[in-house]
Amino acid sequence: xxxxxxxxxxxxxxxxxxxxxxxxxxxxxxxxxxxxxxxxxxxxxxxxxxxxxxxxxxxxxxxxxxxxxxxxxxxxxxxxxxxxxxxxxxxxxxxxxxxxxxxxxxxxxxxxxxxxxxxxxxxxxxxxxxxxxxxxxxxxxxxxxxxxxx
Amino acid sequence: xxxxxxxxxxxxxxxxxxxxxxxxxxxxxxxxxxxxxxxxxxxxxxxxxxxxxxxxxxxxxxxxxxxxxxxxxxxxxxxxxxxxxxxxxxxxxxxxxxxxxxxxxxxx
Numbered sequence: 001x002x003x004x005x006x007x008x009x010x011x012x013x014x015x016x017x018x019x020x021x022x023x024x025x026x027x028x029x030x031x032x033x034x035x036x037x038x039x040x041x042x043x044x045x046x047x048x049x050x051x052x053x054x055x056x057x058x059x060x061x062x063x064x065x066x067x068x069x070x071x072x073x074x075x076x077x078x079x080x081x082x083x084x085x086x087x088x089x090x091x092x093x094x095x096x097x098x099x100x101x102x103x104x105x106x107x108x109x110x111x112x113x114x115x116x117x118x119x120x121x122x123x124x125x126x127x128x129x130x131x132x133x134x135x136x137x138x139x140x141x142x143x144x145x146x147x148x149x150x
Numbered sequence: 151x152x153x154x155x156x157x158x159x160x161x162x163x164x165x166x167x168x169x170x171x172x173x174x175x176x177x178x179x180x181x182x183x184x185x186x187x188x189x190x191x192x193x194x195x196x197x198x199x200x201x202x203x204x205x206x207x208x209x210x211x212x213x214x215x216x217x218x219x220x221x222x223x224x225x226x227x228x229x230x231x232x233x234x235x236x237x238x239x240x241x242x243x244x245x246x247x248x249x250x251x252x253x254x255x256x257x258x
Contacts, residue, residue, distance in 0.1 A: 065219040076229075089217055093183055096215035100226075105209045107168035107229030113212075114219040116181065 034088045034095035038126060041086045041099075047126050047134035052085075054125055054139045063117040063143040070100070072109035072127045072135070082109035084128045091121025117143050155250050157238060162255040163230040171202065174223045175240050175248060181216035199241040200224055205234035230254060 055069035072082045081104050087097035102109050115123070124138040153176040163169050175197065182194025194216055201211035210226045228236070233256045240248045 092217050094216060097217040098215060099213040101208075101211045101213075102226075103208050103210065105204060105207060105229055106227055108227040110227050111210070111212075112223070112225035114223050116217045116219055118183075 032090065032092065032095040034090040034124065037086070037088050037095050038124070041084075041126055041128070042134050045134055047136035049136060051135040052125050052127055052137035054123065054137050056123055056139045056141050058140075059142045059144060060117060061144045063119070065114045066117050066141060066143075067112065068115050068123065069112040070110065070125060074109045074129065076102070076104055076107055076109060078104045079130065081106075081130045082127050083130050085109075085111075086126045086128075087115070088124050088126075089115070089117055089121055090124065091117070091119045093118060097123070117141055119143050155238065155240065155248055157236075157250055157252055159228075159236070159252055159254065161253075162257045164257045165231060166229065168227050168229050169254075170225065170227055171236070172223070172225045173200075173202075173238060174221060176221050177240075177242075179216065179218055179220045179222060183216065195243050197222055197240045197242055199239075201239050201241075202226070202228070203237050204228060205232065209236070230256070232256070 051073045053071040057066065060066040070085060072085065074080065074082045076082065082102045084102070085100045087099070088095040089097050097115050098113060100111050120140070120142045122138045122140050125136065127135045155173060155175040158172040160169055177197050178195070179197065180192055180195040182191065184192045186192050196214060196216055196218065198214055199211070200214065200222070202209045209228045212224065214222060233254060236252045236254065238250045
């Protein structure tokens with residue numbers, strides 16, 4: 001009985017660790033220059049959550065080409081529009097992915113690109129509006145390597 | 151970048167309509183992270199900039215990093231208020247530029 005209990009406790013413990021470690025890893029400080037790039041882009045200001053919708057697969061079987069679609073809520077008029085959106089990937093050798101520059105002539109703050117992800121990691125988007133306000137969104141993408149499951 | 155870039159957009163649009171533009175250019179986008187058979191790093195060579203303008207005014211542009219997939223695909227939108235010409239330009243790390251043009255007319 002005691003042994004089973006220990007085993008159960010171990011299994012439970014293992015499950016607990018697996019469950020808690022993953023979100024922690026996802027929120028951990030980026031290992032590459034992601035934080036630096038973000039700081040440079042935001043000028044050290046805090047970006048609020050919201051306005052951005054990121055469409056990324058939860059699991060990417062091929063990290064070489066991961067479809068990424070962006071939508072930012074904005075009227076895109078000449079006095080209220082999305083100026084720039086920075087994308088960083090915090091688990092790539094270089095965090096920089098792309099910076100998209102919109103104008104009121106874009107009509108919509110929407111774009112799609114295809115990106116490379118070296119491993120399971122966060123993709124972070126930060127939008128800079130014409131009034132200087134900042135919004136951010138992040139999404140974790142599990143990258144399958146060599147088909148053995150992420 | 152020998153191939154002609156592929157661009158998809160409607161031939162005509164209503165005034166004020168927002169159209170979708172899809173572009174793709176053939177390019178290896180060598181990330182600078184790979185090594186050759188001798189173990190020497192292969193130097194980075196990517197398309198680092200894309201820009202689209204309409205009748206001389208900027209519509210959309212982007213700075214690209216090695217994290218962009220090979221044969222970069224870029225999709226974005228544009229509001230059409232008048233007929234005119236879109237100009238597209240892809241700038242390579244080596245400084246060469248591939249340019250393309252597409253015309254759009256107003257409906258009705």
